[in-house]
Amino acid sequence: MAGPADQTGIVFDIKEFAVFDGPGIRTTVFLKGCPLRCAWCHNPEGISPEPEVLHSPAGDRRVGERLTAAALAARLNRQGGILRDAGGGVSFSGGEPLLQAEFVEAVIDRLDRLHVLLDTSGYADETRFRRLLAKVDMVFFDLKLMDPDLHERYTGCRNEPILRNLQILSQSECAAVVRVPLVPGVTDTAANLEAIARACHSFRRPFRVDLLPYNRAAGGKYGACGRRFSPGWDESRPANADTTVFARFGIEARVV
Amino acid sequence: MVRRLEAMREAVRERRQAAERQSAPPDVLAECEREGLSWMQRVCRLFVRQCEAERPVIAPDQQIVFTRTVPAVPAIYSDEAWRQRFAGGKAHELGPISNICADWGLVLAAGLNGRRRVALLTRERRSRDPEAVEFLDGAVACIDALMALAGRYADEAERIGRDDVAAVLRRVPAEPPRSFREALQALRFLHASVWLCGHYHVGLGRFDQYMMPYLERDLTAGRLTVAAAEELLAEFFIALNRDSDLYPGVQQGDNGQSLMLGGLTRAGRCAVNEMTRMVLRVACDVTMIDPKINLRVDRDTDLGLLEFAASLTRRGLGFPQYSNDDVVIPGLLAHGYSIEDARDYTVAACWEYIIPGRGMEIVNIGAVSFPAAVDSAIRQGIEAGDSFDGILARTRANIRQQTRDRVADYRHVILPPAPWYSVLMTDCIERGRDLSCGARYNNVGIHGAGSANAADALVAVKRFVFDEARVQPRILAAALAYDWRGYEEARETMAAGPRVGNNDDDADAMLRFLFDAFAEACEGIPDNGRGGRVRPGTGSAMYYVWLARGHDGMREPAVGATADGRHQGEFFSSSLAPSPGTRSRGPLSVLQSFAKLDYRRVCNGGPITLELSDAVFRDQEALAKVAMLVRQFARLGCQQLQLNTLNVATLRDARVHPEAHRNLIVRVWGWSGYFCELAPEYQDHVISRHMHEF
Ligand code: SF4
Numbered sequence: 001m002a003g004p005a006d007q008t009g010i011v012f013d014i015k016e017f018a019v020f021d022g023p024g025i026r027t028t029v030f031l032k033g034c035p036l037r038c039a040w041c042h043n044p045e046g047i048s049p050e051p052e053v054l055h056s057p058a059g060d061r062r063v064g065e066r067l068t069a070a071a072l073a074a075r076l077n078r079q080g081g082i083l084r085d086a087g088g089g090v091s092f093s094g095g096e097p098l099l100q101a102e103f104v105e106a107v108i109d110r111l112d113r114l115h116v117l118l119d120t121s122g123y124a125d126e127t128r129f130r131r132l133l134a135k136v137d138m139v140f141f142d143l144k145l146m147d148p149d150l151h152e153r154y155t156g157c158r159n160e161p162i163l164r165n166l167q168i169l170s171q172s173e174c175a176a177v178v179r180v181p182l183v184p185g186v187t188d189t190a191a192n193l194e195a196i197a198r199a200c201h202s203f204r205r206p207f208r209v210d211l212l213p214y215n216r217a218a219g220g221k222y223g224a225c226g227r228r229f230s231p232g233w234d235e236s237r238p239a240n241a242d243t244t245v246f247a248r249f250g251i252e253a254r255v256v
Numbered sequence: 257m258v259r260r261l262e263a264m265r266e267a268v269r270e271r272r273q274a275a276e277r278q279s280a281p282p283d284v285l286a287e288c289e290r291e292g293l294s295w296m297q298r299v300c301r302l303f304v305r306q307c308e309a310e311r312p313v314i315a316p317d318q319q320i321v322f323t324r325t326v327p328a329v330p331a332i333y334s335d336e337a338w339r340q341r342f343a344g345g346k347a348h349e350l351g352p353i354s355n356i357c358a359d360w361g362l363v364l365a366a367g368l369n370g371r372r373r374v375a376l377l378t379r380e381r382r383s384r385d386p387e388a389v390e391f392l393d394g395a396v397a398c399i400d401a402l403m404a405l406a407g408r409y410a411d412e413a414e415r416i417g418r419d420d421v422a423a424v425l426r427r428v429p430a431e432p433p434r435s436f437r438e439a440l441q442a443l444r445f446l447h448a449s450v451w452l453c454g455h456y457h458v459g460l461g462r463f464d465q466y467m468m469p470y471l472e473r474d475l476t477a478g479r480l481t482v483a484a485a486e487e488l489l490a491e492f493f494i495a496l497n498r499d500s501d502l503y504p505g506v507q508q509g510d511n512g513q514s515l516m517l518g519g520l521t522r523a524g525r526c527a528v529n530e531m532t533r534m535v536l537r538v539a540c541d542v543t544m545i546d547p548k549i550n551l552r553v554d555r556d557t558d559l560g561l562l563e564f565a566a567s568l569t570r571r572g573l574g575f576p577q578y579s580n581d582d583v584v585i586p587g588l589l590a591h592g593y594s595i596e597d598a599r600d601y602t603v604a605a606c607w608e609y610i611i612p613g614r615g616m617e618i619v620n621i622g623a624v625s626f627p628a629a630v631d632s633a634i635r636q637g638i639e640a641g642d643s644f645d646g647i648l649a650r651t652r653a654n655i656r657q658q659t660r661d662r663v664a665d666y667r668h669v670i671l672p673p674a675p676w677y678s679v680l681m682t683d684c685i686e687r688g689r690d691l692s693c694g695a696r697y698n699n700v701g702i703h704g705a706g707s708a709n710a711a712d713a714l715v716a717v718k719r720f721v722f723d724e725a726r727v728q729p730r731i732l733a734a735a736l737a738y739d740w741r742g743y744e745e746a747r748e749t750m751a752a753g754p755r756v757g758n759n760d761d762d763a764d765a766m767l768r769f770l771f772d773a774f775a776e777a778c779e780g781i782p783d784n785g786r787g788g789r790v791r792p793g794t795g796s797a798m799y800y801v802w803l804a805r806g807h808d809g810m811r812e813p814a815v816g817a818t819a820d821g822r823h824q825g826e827f828f829s830s831s832l833a834p835s836p837g838t839r840s841r842g843p844l845s846v847l848q849s850f851a852k853l854d855y856r857r858v859c860n861g862g863p864i865t866l867e868l869s870d871a872v873f874r875d876q877e878a879l880a881k882v883a884m885l886v887r888q889f890a891r892l893g894c895q896q897l898q899l900n901t902l903n904v905a906t907l908r909d910a911r912v913h914p915e916a917h918r919n920l921i922v923r924v925w926g927w928s929g930y931f932c933e934l935a936p937e938y939q940d941h942v943i944s945r946h947m948h949e950f
Contacts, residue, residue, distance in 0.1 A: 016843055017842055024884065078759060082844055
């Protein structure tokens with residue numbers, strides 16, 4: 001059953017030709033609002049669920065637009081020909097798209113034969129995750145820290161719901177990639193990477209793992225949205241992009 | 257690239273070759289006057305003397321020689337007499353024929369002796385026609401002069417013990433090349449010499465087509481390895497940069513040394529070959545401004561080739577520039593080109609389509625200023641109490657008038673005789689008629705400039721002044737007159753309208769309206785005065801600056817504030833791109849917007865300009881996506897695409913520390929230049945251009 005057409009959601013960006021957000025030529029919809037507070041978040045304007053105004057030397061810019069599912073789907077469908085022909089589709093990212101799962105669902109229901117990818121932190125209640133999982137073709141599942149205390153320290157949240165949803169994902173048939181942001185000294189430690197490899201190995205089906213070295217430009221936007229950026233790590237240190245630990249567990253990993 | 261070539265490139269970048277230059281060109285005027293020579297004879301004498309004045313320069317490790325030492329083109333008439341030559345008519349730009357493309361393949365294959373025999377045969381046939389005789393005698397004199405110059409280079413090579421160079425020059429350009437090296441050497445002489453008599457923007461045409469036979473022969477015979485061929489090609493490319501500071505252009509780098517790759521053969525088969533890929537590969541290595549690479553594609557072009565091309569785009573030189581055969585060829589057919597010739601198209605200097613050897617077209621006689629057409633329509637329409645349709649009708653009439661005026665200017669264009677260029681064309685010496693009298697195709701091209709701003713202005717007026725009545729017509733008129741001072745609210749309203757480049761049907765309909773009106777105006781002129789038609793185009797070269805700031809090269813006045821919320825003096829959109837400052841939805845929407853034009857009618861060329869952040873080119877997978885994007889450009893039915901990579905931070909730094917970015921190359925319009933050598937206003941525009949991040 002299709003979600004309601006007048007269901008609305010808050011979107012903070014729509015990026016065409018998003019080359020790192022899945023296969024083919026894709027358009028990525030960034031949904032506003034995230035339950036996590038990752039210290040390294042490079043989309044701080046996506047954290048608050050409400051529209052806000054960014055202040056920068058280039059002037060003020062409003063981010064966050066309320067759209068109906070029908071309007072957003074219509075806009076995406078206008079590029080349907082290109083996206084289908086170029087082996088791509090639509091990606092939902094954020095923020096955390098699961099926070100607006102009903103809206104995302106209502107949009108997906110209206111897409112015209114488009115491949116859909118969900119880029120999620122996995123932090124959501126189980127039923128929401130299951131419902132959306134059933135509607136998408138591929139999932140990018142971000143996995144940050146396996147140690148629950150460290151996870152709480154760096155993201156403000158416990159990771160149990162995330163690991164439970166990862167388990168659910170592993171039991172589904174949906175194409176999936178686990179993505180690990182490599183933050184120097186935080187997520188790229190040998191212990192964390194090994195724990196992630198071990199976890200991936202324990203599932204019924206192995207995940208492919210993408211390692212994403214930390215981008216130093218992350219701090220750039222904090223000031224503009226009135227947040228403080230206080231990296232608790234050495235920004236100048238290159239991330240430890242060690243794929244061998246994954247190889248030991250028979251997990252395919254690559255640095256992207 | 258091998259060490260030898262790296263050193264050679266460094267020397268060219270530092271312009272060390274300038275040390276070899278003579279202090280002044282030969283004096284040709286005095287003898288022309290003394291002997292009372294005709295115009296044709298003077299141009300011949302000029303070419304002969306320029307060749308004679310050249311002093312052979314062969315660097316120790318050079319394999320492909322010719323470095324210009326004559327620093328300028330001397331006068332053949334006094335200033336006053338030169339002006340007189342054009343009395344009752346008009347000179348095109350500097351005067352001499354420019355911005356076309358010779359039939360390099362023909363001249364290489366025939367050798368200059370072959371061309372000489374043709375000239376002599378025609379002379380026999382036309383011996384009772386004094387004009388033909390004068391022209392053909394001149395052509396033979398030019399051929400002899402260039403062969404003599406090559407001979408002196410050979411002598412010098414022998415003198416310094418370079419028998420390899422001497423052997424090549426004893427063969428070419430007089431006789432057909434027997435090897436790839438000889439072909440490149442012959443082309444170097446033929447091409448570089450064209451500038452000696454004042455021509456400029458000399459295109460290189462379909463390089464992979466006419467060079468492939470020589471490469472293939474060497475490779476199959478095992479005389480040459482791919483690596484050695486690449487080294488020769490790289491040296492040839494470096495050589496193209498050696499004299500380019502002597503070439504006239506609006507800015508350094510604007511010299512028209514463009515070449516075309518791929519596409520279809522004259523018979524309609526796929527023309528992509530090993531040379532196509534080799535050029536892309538070598539251009540990636542050489543990373544210099546010249547030659548400027550163009551690639552013909554269509555809806556089915558192999559993604560592997562496009563990926564290859566994308567890796568050249570990654571180098572940030574602003575090329576290749578893509579042309580879509582699926583729309584360019586039908587456009588040329590609709591304008592009277594034969595199917596074989598249409599399939600044989602290349603670009604002239606920047607982006608205008610031309611047939612090598614067969615086109616004596618003046619592809620850029622100026623621009624129709626869409627902003628001026630729309631602006632006066634809005635102001636006068638408001639005054640007269642028009643409906644929106646009335647404003648559209650005025651716009652259409654203005655465009656028609658501007659088009660007619662531009663073409664009328666050129667109705668009596670006078671081209672100086674061009675005996676040497678004629679030798680290089682397909683059938684000038686065959687017919688015994690100088691190139692300046694025309695060739696098979698004699699069309700003129702005009703561009704429609706500032707289109708996105710003009711369309712945005714129209715749609716804003718339609719929506720906010722008429723449909724929604726949010727801005728009173730009188731208020732708008734006053735606001736424009738005062739450059740929005742005191743009318744900030746009206747400005748904000750008008751600026752918030754839909755924009756071209758976002759696949760917005762309302763805005764794009766206005767864009768389409770402008771170009772349809774333009775095409776209609778051109779189609780209404782069946783003869784341009786030169787036995788050709790008028791081709792409307794979409795490029796705008798320097799007009800995005802000139803229309804905003806005024807320039808003596810233009811008849812149209814500068815346009816003040818415009819109804820899209822733009823302030824007086826701000827740049828207009830360049831070629832096909834959203835207007836400056838537009839928050840574009842992204843590259844797909846830009847392509848979708850510009851796919852709505854009817855390129856069968858608007859066929860002169862002029863690229864959609866897309867800027868991609870260099871971060872897009874991070875890995876092979878991303879390169880593959882850039883290739884897919886180019887394929888979508890073709891499949892959507894767009895005509896021409898210029899894909900640039902830009903790192904804004906680097907550009908900003910280059911403004912502050914030019915010394916650290918000496919080799920930074922950027923695309924400006926139909927050409928690329930060293931960023932630090934550009935005038936500040938062009939630097940600013942490059943920095944502010946639309947950038948699509950990943
Ligand atoms: S989950 Fe993503 S969007 Fe949310 S805070 Fe972390 S990095 Fe930012």
